[in-house]
Amino acid sequence: MTFQGWILILGFVGILLMLAKPMGLWLFALYEGRRTPLHMVFGPIESGFYKLAGIDPNAEQGWRRYAVHMLIFNAALLLFTYAVLRLQGVLPLNPLGYAGLSEHLSFNTAVSFTTNTNWQSYGGESTMSNLSQMLGLTIHNFLSAATGIALAFALFRGFAGRETKGIGNFWADLTRITLYLLLPACFLYALFLIASGVPQTLAGSVDVTTLEGARQTLALGPVASQEAIKMLGTNGGGFFNTNSAHPFENPSALTNFVQMLSIFLIGVGLTYTFGKAVGNVRQGWAILAAMTFLFLLGTAVTYWQEAAGNPVLHQLGIAGGNMEGKEVRFGIAASALFSVVTTAASCGAVNAMHDSFTALGGMIPLLNIQLGEVVVGGVGAGIYGFLLFAILAVFVAGLMVGRTPEYVGKKIEGREVKLAVLAIAVLPLMILGFSALASVLPAGLAGPLNKGPHGFSEILYAFTSAVGNNGSAFAGLTANTPFYNGMLGVAMWVGRFCVIVPMLAIAGGLAAKKYTPETAGSFPTTGPLWTGLLIGLILIVGGLTFLPSLALGPIADHVAMINGQLF
Amino acid sequence: MNKDILTSLRPALVMTILFAILLGLAYPLALTGIGQLVFPSQANGSLIQQDGRFVGSALIGQGFSSDRYFSSRPSAAGGGYDGLASSGSNLGPTSQALIARVKADRDALTRANPGRPIPVDLVTASGSGLDPDISPDAAYYQVDRIARVRSMDVGRVKSLVDQTIERPLFGILGEPRVNVLEINRRLDRIGASKTE
Numbered sequence: 001m002t003f004q005g006w007i008l009i010l011g012f013v014g015i016l017l018m019l020a021k022p023m024g025l026w027l028f029a030l031y032e033g034r035r036t037p038l039h040m041v042f043g044p045i046e047s048g049f050y051k052l053a054g055i056d057p058n059a060e061q062g063w064r065r066y067a068v069h070m071l072i073f074n075a076a077l078l079l080f081t082y083a084v085l086r087l088q089g090v091l092p093l094n095p096l097g098y099a100g101l102s103e104h105l106s107f108n109t110a111v112s113f114t115t116n117t118n119w120q121s122y123g124g125e126s127t128m129s130n131l132s133q134m135l136g137l138t139i140h141n142f143l144s145a146a147t148g149i150a151l152a153f154a155l156f157r158g159f160a161g162r163e164t165k166g167i168g169n170f171w172a173d174l175t176r177i178t179l180y181l182l183l184p185a186c187f188l189y190a191l192f193l194i195a196s197g198v199p200q201t202l203a204g205s206v207d208v209t210t211l212e213g214a215r216q217t218l219a220l221g222p223v224a225s226q227e228a229i230k231m232l233g234t235n236g237g238g239f240f241n242t243n244s245a246h247p248f249e250n251p252s253a254l255t256n257f258v259q260m261l262s263i264f265l266i267g268v269g270l271t272y273t274f275g276k277a278v279g280n281v282r283q284g285w286a287i288l289a290a291m292t293f294l295f296l297l298g299t300a301v302t303y304w305q306e307a308a309g310n311p312v313l314h315q316l317g318i319a320g321g322n323m324e325g326k327e328v329r330f331g332i333a334a335s336a337l338f339s340v341v342t343t344a345a346s347c348g349a350v351n352a353m354h355d356s357f358t359a360l361g362g363m364i365p366l367l368n369i370q371l372g373e374v375v376v377g378g379v380g381a382g383i384y385g386f387l388l389f390a391i392l393a394v395f396v397a398g399l400m401v402g403r404t405p406e407y408v409g410k411k412i413e414g415r416e417v418k419l420a421v422l423a424i425a426v427l428p429l430m431i432l433g434f435s436a437l438a439s440v441l442p443a444g445l446a447g448p449l450n451k452g453p454h455g456f457s458e459i460l461y462a463f464t465s466a467v468g469n470n471g472s473a474f475a476g477l478t479a480n481t482p483f484y485n486g487m488l489g490v491a492m493w494v495g496r497f498c499v500i501v502p503m504l505a506i507a508g509g510l511a512a513k514k515y516t517p518e519t520a521g522s523f524p525t526t527g528p529l530w531t532g533l534l535i536g537l538i539l540i541v542g543g544l545t546f547l548p549s550l551a552l553g554p555i556a557d558h559v560a561m562i563n564g565q566l567f
Numbered sequence: 568m569n570k571d572i573l574t575s576l577r578p579a580l581v582m583t584i585l586f587a588i589l590l591g592l593a594y595p596l597a598l599t600g601i602g603q604l605v606f607p608s609q610a611n612g613s614l615i616q617q618d619g620r621f622v623g624s625a626l627i628g629q630g631f632s633s634d635r636y637f638s639s640r641p642s643a644a645g646g647g648y649d650g651l652a653s654s655g656s657n658l659g660p661t662s663q664a665l666i667a668r669v670k671a672d673r674d675a676l677t678r679a680n681p682g683r684p685i686p687v688d689l690v691t692a693s694g695s696g697l698d699p700d701i702s703p704d705a706a707y708y709q710v711d712r713i714a715r716v717r718s719m720d721v722g723r724v725k726s727l728v729d730q731t732i733e734r735p736l737f738g739i740l741g742e743p744r745v746n747v748l749e750i751n752r753r754l755d756r757i758g759a760s761k762t763e
Contacts, residue, residue: 007739045589053581068571073579080583125651135591142590171578178586183594190598191605197626200595200602200610205651208614208621210629211636211751218627218650220612224602225595242653245694247626248612253741310660313687316673320687324665325655327693328640328700331742335694352694353655356665454659476657557661566663 001307005333009299012257012337013292016264020288023265024272030176031153031273033057042179049175057175060166063508066154067501069170070147074114074497077143081110084136094129095204101127108485113140115496116148116378118230118237118348118471119462119488121480125219125240130202133239138226142186145233145266146177148380151500152270155384156277158507159408163514167507181266182233189228189262197251198224223248231262234378236348236471244338244351245327256330256351260338263347267376270383278408282526287386290534294375295344298364303336305361312564322361325353336361343368346378348471355450355458355474359561362474363554366461369468371542372427378469384503390525391420391506393537397523397530406522409515416509419502426498428545430467430491435460435549443483449476452567453560457553462488467495615748623748628699634679634716636751637701637709640688641672644696656692668692680712700744703732717758727753 029036039046050057061069084091085106089099101109105121112119118141122128128137150173157167194200199220208216223239227249230237244250244259268288275284309321321332330338335352342349343365354362368375374386390407395417398405405412438444438459447462448455458474465472466488473479479488524530560567602610613625623629628639630648645652658665672690686704706728714721731750735741 004735004739011739049582049585052585053578055578055582065571065574069575069578072572072575073582076579076583080587123652123654125653134595135587138595139587139591143586171582174582178590183590187594187598191601194598194602194606194610197609197613199612200599201612202599203611206612206614206621208623210623211748211755212629212631212633214630216623216627216629216648216650218612218624219653222595222599224610225598240653240695242655242695242697245655246653247624247628247695247697247699251613251626252736254736257740309687312660312666313669313690316666316669318669318673318685318687318690322660323687323691324658324660325692325694327695327698328688328702328744329698329741334741350694353657355657355659356655358660362659449657450659450662452661454661457659474657474659475655476659557659560661566661566666 001303002333005303005307008333009303009337012260013296016261016268017288017292019261019265020268020272023269024276024284026181027149027266027269027273028276030180031156031277033172033176036180038180038184042183046175046179050171053171055171057169057172059169061169062165063154063167063504066167066170067504070151071497073170074147077140078110078114081113081136081140082106085109085132088129088132091129091131093131093134093202095202096129098127098129104482104485105480108489111489111492112471113137113235113237114144115469115492116144116233116235116346116381117466117469117492117496118235119466119473119492120237120471121485121488123241124238130204130221133226134222137237138229141226141229141233141235141237142178142182143174145229145235145379146174146182148378149177149266149270150174150380151504152380152383155387155503155507156274158510159410160277160279161511164511167504167511182229186228186232189232190224192258193224193227193255196255197248198227198255199248200224230349231259231347232266234263234267234345234347236342238349244349245353250351253329253334256334256338259349260341263341263345263349264376266379267345267382270380274383280408280526283408286526286531287390287534290531291375291386293531293535294538295340298344298368298375299337299340302340302357302361302364303333305358306332306336308358310358311562312566315564322358325356327351339365340368342472343470344373344375344377346373346381346468346470348465350472353475354461354472355476359554359558362457363550365472366457366464366554367542367546367550369464369470370427370431370546371538372424373468373470374538381469385499388420388423388503389534389538389541391416392424392541393534394523394525396537397533401523403521403523406516407525409517410510410513411516416506419506423499423502424541426494427467430494431463432549434463434487434491438463438487441483443481446481447477447479447484449478450567453553453556454567457557460549460553463491466491469496617752622752625746625748626699627697629748631747631751634712636754637706637713637747638689639747640698640701641668641690641692642696643692648697650697653695653697655694655696680708683708699746699748701747703728703743703745706731706745706750713754717754719757723757727757
């Protein structure tokens, strides 16, 4: 570890915290449906969309209708992308002449991008036409992100509502978030990326003759337009196989820094928006404090382990940190930081290969996803996931001190706690169940590249990433098979929507409740005690559930590594 | 519930089409137009032209097998630096295959550049398999060999490395590094001016 490395990490956190409030205020304007300066440009598009689709943006929807409209829209998008991918071979803008994708790969990819997972069973530059990248995938990067933020807004309205039925209008939320935040921000962001060297062209590739006279074909395409929303929307699905490690996706240390910031930007902003929505910004800061603590803890472990390097290589006379799978322009600090950012959020973009991290260095990204990606988290998904933990935390606190649990002015009762547990239990059930299955079936065991405990880590990471809608991978796993494409597709769908529906049910129930003003008897949910309780609950629920599986994978791998045992 | 589904069909279909046009076509195509106009070099891959032909991209690494050139890092992209198949090795820390590869590379490097400790980036494959850079240490490590093979003064090659090192932005962002294609082109230029 170097001084410069820590300056980078702490500087990153500092800048991020400064951006939380301005971002949160912008989001709050969208939450309230207020007019923004951007309405001058995009206002006509918004009203045009409503008119053509027959939408009344002011019609309040109850949680059931909100959920159904959201689900049907996502199903329509899923079918749309499935069709684009299957028909790729006959559609235009296919300069390298790639054929349509197989049924199982199209299914997996369509689910993957609809659920904001962006797990990639394919290598972008060797599979996808430019049209598929733009029309099949980029639109999901926008709309799955907008869906996530819309759902967070719906839950905020549940907490903020006073004996109402409605939790907002899905279509209005979706359209406003897309037009007044994601689209304009990505436009500027993409221009910055192009200026920095990220290609943006309809050509498929270009041939060069290297200094030694060999021919090298470089894949090109409309990369920057997808890269911008890939980061800002915490999608993570890269244009190229190696994602943000590829110099055309992430050419410099500056683009790398901006990419890391943009992964977290909306997520941290939403904590502030939540505080504003419930009328006490300290509620938002308390959440952000817990997130920041967990984030720094994870970063410290991964950076320490990666900087310490692989003892097996040291014995061969090669000193230094672990550079396998890392790029020189980023180095160890920025690679470790990126890996924690991308898994703390549900982004899943990578600028280094997690599979080649040291055993414990790679365990932190895995654990981050297993904790439910609530450390900042995906756009929308992070904060609503975190609020589910907050509901559990006030319940536990209530049990300990014998008080009726309340959170931001709403009584937390049996229904809320049951639904929150249901949403939280989906994660371990699916991850551990599917991993266990894949670890015994021949079709599952055919997947891992690495042998020994690291091979199990590859399987565990895949299902963790899928259920958590992260999308990063221990990429040695051969996942483009009917077995993995199918299983992971199901895991992604369940992991997304079986959390969302109970969460919306909670939102609907909370909105209908009356406001309970804070009294001397209320448990305070703003101070350090509360932040500590949240951290403890997240670590205990996540840690205890997954510790046995981690012992079989990364921890066993670590013990082997320090003893020089190879597989 | 049934009524909710019925009322959702029209907005779901129409919005899918409208957003597909806006986000899937208008947005990337507008950016392509602007990018091609304003940043034509970057938008097309930052290609380097030399003697009327493209010799590579400033951002993408290439393999160098000759002793006369600074070597790049090991690459797992296709057969090595395949611009259509970016990939890391994905080998874990306890992988026999990883250790065998590192050993073989170490022995080959030691034969060609005896008597110095090997910088870690020269025996580890990058994440993309297309890493354009090596560390300054990895460049200095190869100086003696380059000087010997090219019959150049060691100090001259060393100062060439000094001049090619890119420093971190603001002293914080990024690592000091040497672009391998760039330094090898400079080597060739020195060689060319000598023979003239």
